[in-house]
Amino acid sequence: MRVTQTEEIKTRNGAKSKKVRSILLKIIGAILLAIVIFLGIVYTVNVISNHSEQKRLESYGQHVAVDGKNMNVLIQGRGEETVVLLPGLGTAAPALDFKPLIEELSPFYKVVVVEPFGYGLSDLTEKERTTENIVSEIHDALQGLNIERYILMGHSISGIYGLDYVNKYENEVSAFVGLDSSVPTISERKIESSEIDTVKLLKKSGLSRLVMKLGTDPLATLPYDDKTKEQMRILMHKNMYNPNLLNEVEHMYSNFKAAESMTFPKNLPVIFFIQANHPVTDRWVPEHEAQVKNSVHGKVMRFEADHYIHRTKAQEIVENFRAFMKEIK
Template sequence: MEKKQGTTLKRIGKTFLKIIIGIIVVIGILLAGIFTAHRLSLRSEAKKIEDYGQKLAVFDGTMNVAIDGEGPETVVLLTGFGTASPRLDFTPLIDELTEHYKVVTIEPFGYGLSSQTGRERNLENMAEEIHEVVKQLKLEHFILMGHSISGLYSLEYVNQYPGEATAFVGIDSSVPKQPWPGYNSAPMDLLAKSGIMRAFLKISGGEKPKDEAEAHRSEQMHMITMKVTGNETLAREATSLSNSFVEAQQLAFPKDLPVLLFADEGSAVKDWTELHQEQADSVTNGKLVLLEGSHYLHHTQSKRMAEEMEQFLGDTQ
């Protein structure tokens, strides 16, 4: 009887093991298929991504810079971390700003149509690369406008290169004293490189924009996102962010630099409003404007931001 039971258990064990092996094989085949489809899609999409901007030789690579509008004053736009195509992402804001300004959108190394770089992604280098672009474009004075992490890069910039920026405008910009739990990009990088992120986005779908121009921009953004997400340059910048926050705590905006800050009034970041108010109060001409929206305020509040900006800069001149 015991022998019979032992034989039955062995059969069950073998069957269970075969099922597990079968599941692993199926998952392996599925992942291999997803990866292959992703690589083929990247190759196909590379021919469909439309060129924009101009490529400047900067240190060990090329940086893409888009210039829009012909206003008498220049705005230099800096992106937040990980935004695949800064120029396309900033489109709603650029459309509003070009009524009064020339707008220069810098795509850092690893972003948009720029190349990658072997340079460290620290505050000093990020500011130096922006300065190299500004120098090549022969911009002596300009309004510096930055989203998210560019709040720190801008702080470094105005301290490294005093007198060039005539004002700073922050779009829900990072501040040195904000809580920073750290960021590990490895999981997202793996999802991107394996093709799982592409598969997930395809399954989840989402309603496509009805406007033809907006649908086209969305498609281009998607292809560029698939192309740049998970690249080595962005991964190294992610790793450097913790040090950047520490280093930025030694920095402050010059007292005489006008500072206009737009901040998400519903931000989940602890003391977000208070931290931005403190930064606005640290200069002679500082103002905080709280807006309803999300971290990407320029997607929905561009018109209001452009109006506030024109009034603020007019009052400080």
């Protein structure tokens, strides 16, 4: 049987199509293999780096037992009055991050930095990261240290926890100081569980470390010595996206909502040190002013600074804070 010209063309075209498909499949296979190898390398490097960093991690502060676990606390200075420092959300090493402020405060006050569970060198906890639990744990830590009277100074989200704290333990807190602290009326958005799952994957795979490595070093221009920066980086990798932090993020929206009806006790001295120009909202200054409008001793001070105001304006904060405390006595 003779093969027609049309059939020959079809045969040739079919062979070419098979060849093209074969090449495409090989290319796709090679790409997938490259991705698998790349992810394997990223994962392995992350595991090795974590192990190496733990050996270089240096302890600081002391442990205090809370709910059968260890909460890390740094105490510095011997002043008659005590200042308790509370960190912002996700601050990997609060006692190191607050170093510029501690150095300015410690000549005049006994300074106590509390690292909540999941922060710094503190243990992880299985308890939900609700405001109620976080506040109770911080209070238990201070009780364990026999600290009965103190000034509460909180950064960022500790403005929310601090608001609850001063209402529950009004007889213990002599003043509240907000360091660009959060206000309930400027609420954070609700984080979906799918977003949390994605972040967990980034952490477990080691991709979060890679992203940090390729990005700009957030500590490069800050007023810390090289050794402190190295320890802060180690703790950033250790604590970033840990279970307690992610659970705290999940509860963030409800924690803000629960604080909306709260106000500072009228007779409690309250002073806020905040950034003058918030990058996202123009309500930052007026909402802080609204928080102290009914306070017998309330004040808002603005600085040309970013959210981590205590890193670059420590001296100014302490000078104005001391002047404020002298005025109300």
